[in-house]
Amino acid sequence: xxxxxxxxxxxxxxxxxxxxxxxxxxxxxxxxxxxxxxxxxxxxxxxxxxxxxxxxxxxxxxxxxxxxxxxxxxxxxxxxxxxxxxxxxxxxxxxxxxxxxxxxxxxxxxxx
Amino acid sequence: xxxxxxxxxxxxxxxxxxxxxxxxxxxxxxxxxxxxxxxxxxxxxxxxxxxxxxxxxxxxxxxxxxxxxxxxxxxxxxxxxxxxxxxxxxxxxxxxxxxxxxxxxxxxxxxx
Numbered sequence: 140x141x142x143x144x145x146x147x148x149x150x151x152x153x154x155x156x157x158x159x160x161x162x163x164x165x166x167x168x169x170x171x172x173x174x175x176x177x178x179x180x181x182x183x184x185x186x187x188x189x190x191x192x193x194x195x196x197x198x199x200x201x202x203x204x205x206x207x208x209x210x211x212x213x214x215x216x217x218x219x220x221x222x223x224x225x226x227x228x229x230x231x232x233x234x235x236x237x238x239x240x241x242x243x244x245x246x247x248x249x250x251x
Numbered sequence: 252x253x254x255x256x257x258x259x260x261x262x263x264x265x266x267x268x269x270x271x272x273x274x275x276x277x278x279x280x281x282x283x284x285x286x287x288x289x290x291x292x293x294x295x296x297x298x299x300x301x302x303x304x305x306x307x308x309x310x311x312x313x314x315x316x317x318x319x320x321x322x323x324x325x326x327x328x329x330x331x332x333x334x335x336x337x338x339x340x341x342x343x344x345x346x347x348x349x350x351x352x353x354x355x356x357x358x359x360x361x362x363x
Contacts, residue, residue: 242293
């Protein structure tokens with residue numbers, strides 16, 4: 140089945156230690172999104188790609204970076220995680236012009 | 252910010268009863284969507300209603316949209332234990348730029 144896959148499902152890192160979260164998709168969608176969702180809050184868009192065109196949200200901290208080496212894969216890099224970065228990170232995809240987003244299961248990040 | 256507000260924040264009902272949750276938003280939209288999120292998982296698209304539509308049905312789901320009041324409601328009829336989840340509304344801006352802004356969510360618990 141076509142899907143959005145996120146690895147790992149749970150990630151523990153230390154304060155200040157760089158961490159990378161990964162997302163892959165078999166839907167062949169051109170648009171990919173990264174959201175941050177803290178406990179009992181709405182998902183918050185961090186950035187998204189139209190193909191290789193990167194679009195950063197104005198309030199996304201510089202600590203967060205992303206890479207998309209090809210259509211299928213997208214990475215979220217947190218350069219120096221702080222305690223406030225502990226959250227669920229959701230990857231999603233959509234077709235260009237598509238209205239529906241397809242989400243992966245998320246990676247829950249814990250910062251010690 | 253166009254972030255929507257949902258109410259109630261939490262809702263508990265008996266299995267078989269109907270559940271209604273509401274969403275309000277702030278600016279003009281192209282469409283409004285509802286997503287479900289099971290605990291610790293990604294979001295799943297449920298239904299989309301366009302700005303020129305007033306009501307839409309899908310199985311046990313009924314969505315209404317009142318653009319004059321900038322509000323929407325989601326009705327789940329004949330609730331089941333499996334409907335226990337958080338429900339989020341999400342709006343796509345007027346120009347259809349594909350970014351979604353999510354509401355704060357309603358946590359629905361169905362009591363068997």
